[in-house]
Amino acid sequence: MTLWWIGDIVLLVVVVPVVVYLLNGVLTTARSIVPSVRRIATVARAGSKDLDATALLLTTQDQVAQTVAGVANYGGSLDVILDDAEEA
């Protein structure tokens, strides 16, 4: 009977607080992750929205190609019009 009481006391004084402490730690940590995940999701959505303009790169690519082609045409004409430099 005495041992039974000792076991009850150990269970109440040691085991229950340890179990509650550990479970509380797990719960607190899990809850602290939630706002971080929400912030990451917000940032990911904003980053995705920022990249909406990347489609305009195709226009830039086309414009650059046309510009370089025009420069090449002008260069060809100048090559014909202007004399080459004299060899030193």
Place this chain on the structure above:
Amino acid sequence: MPAAGVVLLVTVVLIVLALVYYLVSTILALREITNGLDDVIAGVGEILEKSAPVNAVVNDINANLDAGVDLLEGLLVKKAGLHDALGLVDGLYPGAAAAGFRRFPESATITPPRIGEIYTKGTLTLARLGREAPIALANPAGPVLRNVEGGSLAARLLYPEGRQERPENLPRSPVIGADAPTQYEQREDVGRPRKRLPDR
């Protein structure tokens, strides 16, 4: 049942209740995390999808621009010679000749000549006009010189003559007619035969 057994039973029930409360709360928190991560994955997926073609497009743009730079450098060196071309570039963009031309690595070691010693005034004027163009907005020498709205005046100021010193507004032509603000005295001899001078 002895009292010790009752206490044991109550303690076990307390432990089980604590386990249920904390574990259920943890499960709910983990579900929120899972939902949040789903949103994150969707956003990251969009980012990946939108940025996928960027590398190829930018590489193509760079290749085109490289070709343009090579073409213009080659044309400039062919027409002006490497030495004078460096002087021209350094005259337009002071300090730019230090980097040299990309297609001509030896140009980095050449001391650029002073442009005024090589080119005529007309060439310098043309070159300066080029620097005034709006396309030279990113000129390392500073902002563009050209006033887009008054571009002709900016070009005219390049010539050191007195033409640009004329008044902004010339006197207006006189207004004539019956409603003119200034009425002039009518000459009576207008329309009549010309007076004959006495014979000598």
